[in-house]
Every structure is written in structure tokens, then in C-alpha cells.
């Protein structure tokens with residue numbers, strides 16, 4: 137039996153609830169077409185800037201036993217290239233999302249106003265949480281700046297708009313951001329971006345694993361999942377139902393997807409595991425999620441979405 141894995145995402149239909157995180161394997165037209173051919177429920181392009189960027193020096197992405205560390209530095213082809221790609225992705229008949237990460241409020245405004253006129257783009261994910269651009273702090277750790285950026289984005293781009301957030305670790309920070317997001321008339325949030333500025337050491341060579349920023353970079357992989365789940369769960373509690381939530385962080389299996397949906401995620405994205413396994417991962421995860429739902433006698437995602445219970449006190 138095949139379950140119904142579809143998601144109504146702000147009126148867009150995702151045939152499966154998982155797709156790529158903006159980051160790995162979504163920079164070139166060929167990579168985006170491979171996502172189109174895969175079982176991913178949507179196609180999301182690499183965070184774009186006004187102009188093409190080569191990004192930081194290599195080594196800038198390295199897998200290690202506990203996950204991955206990266207400091208890519210926003211290598212991308214510039215927003216105009218992505219605008220030209222979107223029309224070539226329509227044939228895959230799945231929603232097309234563009235991640236936007238301009239280096240200033242005015243860069244983002246130019247990009248968003250241009251994207252607003254694109255006939256084939258379905259949604260924008262405004263990145264407020266890139267940890268890897270030298271000299272640029274993560275916007276979403278500064279609520280005032282984040283609020284201004286979101287207000288500008290809302291004016292510039294009338295379509296389906298969401299923001300990509302970094303992990304928060306304190307209830308007061310969740311509450312501050314939830315207030316801003318609730319008042320901002322956006323359609324979704326994506327959480328979490330990779331916890332920024334981790335450091336992974338190679339004890340043999342006595343060096344850092346990556347070169348940029350003194351070896352500091354965003355961390356992906358299994359250890360990140362508890363924080364992805366906590367951020368989804370907390371924001372689901374604090375935000376109005378009109379704002380949907382995409383969960384990200386440490387997803388490797390169908391069971392991981394199940395856990396995110398149980399915590400309230402509407403859909404999920406996959407970063408490190410997609411980088412390691414390639415576009416075939418979406419077929420494996422679909423099979424695993426489907427089998428798990430059959431085992432649990434669930435036929436659709438609504439049967440268990442946001443149904444997490446607190447374990448009884450003993």
C-alpha cells in the first residue's frame with residue numbers, strides 16, 4: 137500500500153514532504169534538474185546574491201565522523217542565473233523555491249522585486265542565517281535588523297515568502313522572534329540553518345578541517361537533530377497556524393522525517409545526508425517513511441502531525 141505523503145504548502149502541492157536544504161547540490165542547472173527528476177517534493181535553489189560569487193577558499197566542506205562542517209561563503213551564480221533556470225524546471229511539475237541571501241537590505245530588495253515578476257517561481261526562502269560570510273553577522277540573531285529585513289521583503293515580494301532561521305537555544309529568544317514573525321505576514325519559516333561557527337579539529341595533522349574563518353564553520357549531521365526538533369516544536373507552539381514550518385537538521389532516514397512531522401513540521405529539508413548520498417536519497421526516504429506509516433497504521437501525514445506527547449512523570 138502507498139500512503140498519501142502529499143502536503144498542502146500555502147496552496148502549493150508537494151507530492152512528498154521532503155526536499156533539499158539550500159546548500160548542497162543545488163547551485164547549477166544540472167543539479168537543480170537532478171532534483172527535479174528525484175522524489176524530492178520541491179526544488180530549492182542555492183542561496184543567491186546580486187552578483188556571482190566564487191565563495192570562500194577550499195577546503196570549505198568536509199565530512200567527519202559526527203557530520204559535516206562547511207564554510208562555503210555563498211558560492212552561487214547570481215540571482216539572474218537562477219531566474220533563467222526556473223523556466224527550465226517547470227517540466228518537473230513540482231514547486232520551485234528560490235533561496236535569497238543578498239549581502240545587504242538593498243541587495244535583497246533588488247533581488248526580491250525582480251523575483252516578484254517571475255512567472256514560474258513559486259516561493260522565496262529569505263535566508264536570515266548564513267554563518268559563513270566574512271564580516272557579516274547572522275541577521276536573525278539581531279531581532280531589530282531581522283524585523284526590518286522581513287518588512288522590506290514583504291513589501292518587495294508579494295508571493296509565498298518564508299525565512300530561514302538559525303537555531304535558537306533560549307526560550308526568551310524563541311518568544312522574541314515568534315512575536316516578530318507573527319506580525320510579519322509571511323507564509324512559512326525554515327528552521328534550522330546549520331549551527332554556526334563550530335570547530336572541528338584533525339588531531340593527526342593538528343589542523344582545522346576547513347580553511348576559511350580560522351576553521352570555524354556551520355555544523356550539519358546527526359548531532360544537530362535535537363535542536364532542529366526543538367526549534368520546530370517551539371515555533372509550532374508560538375506561531376499562528378497560518379505560518380507553516382519546514383524542519384531541517386540531521387535528517388538521514390524516514391524515521392527522522394517522522395519525528396519532525398510529529399513535532400509539528402509541515403515539510404522538511406535535507407542537507408548533509410543529501411550531500412553524502414545524492415538525489416537517490418529521496419526515494420529511500422520515501423520508502424522508509426511509507427513503511428513506517430504502514431507499521432503504525434497511519435495513512436496520511438495529518439494523522440500524526442504535531443501529535444508529540446510528553447512522557448509521563450514517574
Ligand code: DHB
Pocket residue numbers: 159183191206207208209210211237263265266267268269329330354
Ligand atoms: C552558506 C551557508 C549557510 O548556512 C547558508 O545559510 C547560506 C550559505 C554558505 O557558506 O555558502
